Amino acid sequence: MALPSPNLDDRHFQQFVDDAKRYIQRRAPEWTDHNVSDPGVTLIEAVAHMADQIVYRLNRVPDKNYLAFLDLLGITLLPPSAARTDVTFWLSAPQELTVTLPPHTEVATARTETEESTVFATETALDVVPCELVRLGAQQHDGPLADRTADLLEGKDVDCFGSPPRPGDVLAFGLSAAVPSCAVLLRLDSRVDGVGVDPRQPPLVWEAWTGSGWRECEVDGDGTGGLNRPGEIVLHVPAGHQTSRLGAHEAAWIRCRVLEPRPGQPFYSVSPTVRSAEAATIGGTTGAVHAELITDEVLGESAGVPGQRFELSRTPVVDGTPPLVLESSAGDGWDTWEVVDHFAASGPDDRHVRLDSATGEVAFGPAVRLPDGGLRQYGAVPPKGALLRARSYRTGGGHAGNVARGALCVLRSSIPYVARVTNREAARGGVDAETLDEARRRAPITLRAQDRAVTPRDYEELARRAAPEAARLRCLPVDEAGVGAVRVLVVPQAVPDSGGRLRFEHLVPEDDLLARITRYLDDRRPIGVRLAVGPPFYQGVTVVATLHAFAAAEAEKVRAAALAALYAHLDPLTGGADGRGWPFGRPLQAGEVFAALQRVPGVELVDEVRLHAADPLTGKRGEAVDRIDLSPAALLFSHDHKVRVLGGKQ
Numbered sequence: 001m002a003l004p005s006p007n008l009d010d011r012h013f014q015q016f017v018d019d020a021k022r023y024i025q026r027r028a029p030e031w032t033d034h035n036v037s038d039p040g041v042t043l044i045e046a047v048a049h050m051a052d053q054i055v056y057r058l059n060r061v062p063d064k065n066y067l068a069f070l071d072l073l074g075i076t077l078l079p080p081s082a083a084r085t086d087v088t089f090w091l092s093a094p095q096e097l098t099v100t101l102p103p104h105t106e107v108a109t110a111r112t113e114t115e116e117s118t119v120f121a122t123e124t125a126l127d128v129v130p131c132e133l134v135r136l137g138a139q140q141h142d143g144p145l146a147d148r149t150a151d152l153l154e155g156k157d158v159d160c161f162g163s164p165p166r167p168g169d170v171l172a173f174g175l176s177a178a179v180p181s182c183a184v185l186l187r188l189d190s191r192v193d194g195v196g197v198d199p200r201q202p203p204l205v206w207e208a209w210t211g212s213g214w215r216e217c218e219v220d221g222d223g224t225g226g227l228n229r230p231g232e233i234v235l236h237v238p239a240g241h242q243t244s245r246l247g248a249h250e251a252a253w254i255r256c257r258v259l260e261p262r263p264g265q266p267f268y269s270v271s272p273t274v275r276s277a278e279a280a281t282i283g284g285t286t287g288a289v290h291a292e293l294i295t296d297e298v299l300g301e302s303a304g305v306p307g308q309r310f311e312l313s314r315t316p317v318v319d320g321t322p323p324l325v326l327e328s329s330a331g332d333g334w335d336t337w338e339v340v341d342h343f344a345a346s347g348p349d350d351r352h353v354r355l356d357s358a359t360g361e362v363a364f365g366p367a368v369r370l371p372d373g374g375l376r377q378y379g380a381v382p383p384k385g386a387l388l389r390a391r392s393y394r395t396g397g398g399h400a401g402n403v404a405r406g407a408l409c410v411l412r413s414s415i416p417y418v419a420r421v422t423n424r425e426a427a428r429g430g431v432d433a434e435t436l437d438e439a440r441r442r443a444p445i446t447l448r449a450q451d452r453a454v455t456p457r458d459y460e461e462l463a464r465r466a467a468p469e470a471a472r473l474r475c476l477p478v479d480e481a482g483v484g485a486v487r488v489l490v491v492p493q494a495v496p497d498s499g500g501r502l503r504f505e506h507l508v509p510e511d512d513l514l515a516r517i518t519r520y521l522d523d524r525r526p527i528g529v530r531l532a533v534g535p536p537f538y539q540g541v542t543v544v545a546t547l548h549a550f551a552a553a554e555a556e557k558v559r560a561a562a563l564a565a566l567y568a569h570l571d572p573l574t575g576g577a578d579g580r581g582w583p584f585g586r587p588l589q590a591g592e593v594f595a596a597l598q599r600v601p602g603v604e605l606v607d608e609v610r611l612h613a614a615d616p617l618t619g620k621r622g623e624a625v626d627r628i629d630l631s632p633a634a635l636l637f638s639h640d641h642k643v644r645v646l647g648g649k650q
Contacts, residue, residue, distance in 0.1 A: 135174025174251030202226025290401030
């Protein structure tokens, strides 16, 4: 770490006054009135005030020099990252024509008395394509697809699967048009009720055909209980959905496939049937980013000299591909300039610029005098009088964009036939811009590492540089990851649902995040070192506790507060004693759970605490223990805590 900057003079106003009075006692003992009403004391205080200001400025000299050194090293403040999520636009009713949502459509959270709304904008256009059901087919296991469209039109009961049903059986729905990224409503009627399966977890999966094969559709409410009764199913069709030939017919196919049941999961004893079926498009999903798009901003005129600098009006600039599209006027058209990290490889004809995302400064390449007296131009220079404009860039970002699911509910752009909007998953990836203090702490590490990964701290720092949106990064030492191996653990950002509960799937980093970190570290690791980047092992834990509440406390409120305290204390992102997340590899003991629950308002006595190791995927939990040990690559994950409150007001 950096050496602390010395305080060159730590005296303050009152100390200057006291020192002056003591000096007066030695040099002028006849002056005995040192009260604030004395005119001489007033002069002393005036001089002490001026001395205090001089000392304050003197103590800022080391900071100024330090920042000058950072600038010489090329260390700049890291810009913020913008949160992203998928937003779903729901139509007021199925339409006969395609409804197009243009890019940069704005959606926002609800504005309150204390908080401003958080605005997101869509990144690409979305076409909500209408469709209807034109084909129905059934396929038993690996057999051919049988066309049952005629039976459906005649009102006959069509068996969905074989008799008896087997894993691999398929019921296929052919749509009139491909509906990529759209929400499709299937309305089904059936005469079969109760065929052996649990309607809450039927052994089914819905899939859509894309150019790369069958991809799973997200089911947003299954009113049929696994084709068990008449009802509606809303399917979110993945991007890439297209028409194809299945059997002898061409259509945009969606299918329902029977899965192998899990242990203990009920299975079909009789095939369900379909008597009538309808399909319609009722919405669509597209990506949105927490950033505002700025277009066609004029920066000024070029002076035709090297090293020119211009500033954008809106800062900071959010990272993008590219982060800035800069153009200069050239005759009847415009020349585009490329944003680069440095000018080391730029020639005199390369239209390159540098962008400081934090300050919004755009810099053109300098001209450097060579030892032989000549000049070398790094990067081209716009001709004198050329108009410069920022055709597009995004500003915004920050941690405020990490909103919970369902928070984006306000449609700021008026679009016909769109009734409402929502985000079905929480927004993630928003990181505030780096502060000056954070840059000062980063500087010694950057200077020591020199863009090379050797120690575990180097790997963590470089991984943070590659993915600033990651919530936590941990590099295991070589002896813990294996001989000649380095393992980097990545914990992504996750926004809890109501009650402070995190969902397990949100703690698994996306493939794009892992690939970006891997590529960045792979170019900087020593030759011969094996690199592995992935998520930690999440050890599920279930706490079963019994509490006694004070007589005046409401039992239900005490129970809710106790559950919130458990989820907060064991949170892998914000839990632990310091609030920075549960430490990697730290065991959990029942005693600290007692302490966390005892601090809950309204709790008179913590009677019993039992810890159970649990599987976050299956929910299966082990025997009650007093301590749960973790490996160095493991974190805790709260899974379905149980709290019973005795006493209090019911």
